[in-house]
Amino acid sequence: MFQNRFTQTQRWKICAFKNGEWLRVAGELVEDDRREARQSMLDAYPSLQNMYSADDGNTEVFYFKNATATFSSFTHEPEVVKF
Numbered sequence: 001m002f003q004n005r006f007t008q009t010q011r012w013k014i015c016a017f018k019n020g021e022w023l024r025v026a027g028e029l030v031e032d033d034r035r036e037a038r039q040s041m042l043d044a045y046p047s048l049q050n051m052y053s054a055d056d057g058n059t060e061v062f063y064f065k066n067a068t069a070t071f072s073s074f075t076h077e078p079e080v081v082k083f
Contacts, residue, residue: 027067
């Protein structure tokens with residue numbers, strides 16, 4: 001069900017706020033089904049390795065495609081990065 005929702009939704013957005021500045025990333029999410037990608041994610045978060053493995057069928061990695069990141073603040077003009 002979770003992956004089904006990802007593949008059915010065309011565009012996704014992630015927002016974050018810290019110290020008076022915020023970031024909004026918008027774009028298409030694409031699954032990276034390579035084992036190397038799953039293992040790299042688990043290597044970056046070792047605490048997850050007690051619960052998940054790269055080959056357990058429960059670990060998925062996604063990346064943004066055709067994305068735009070907008071860095072905003074009340075003190076300066078927004079900075080837009082496309083990737």
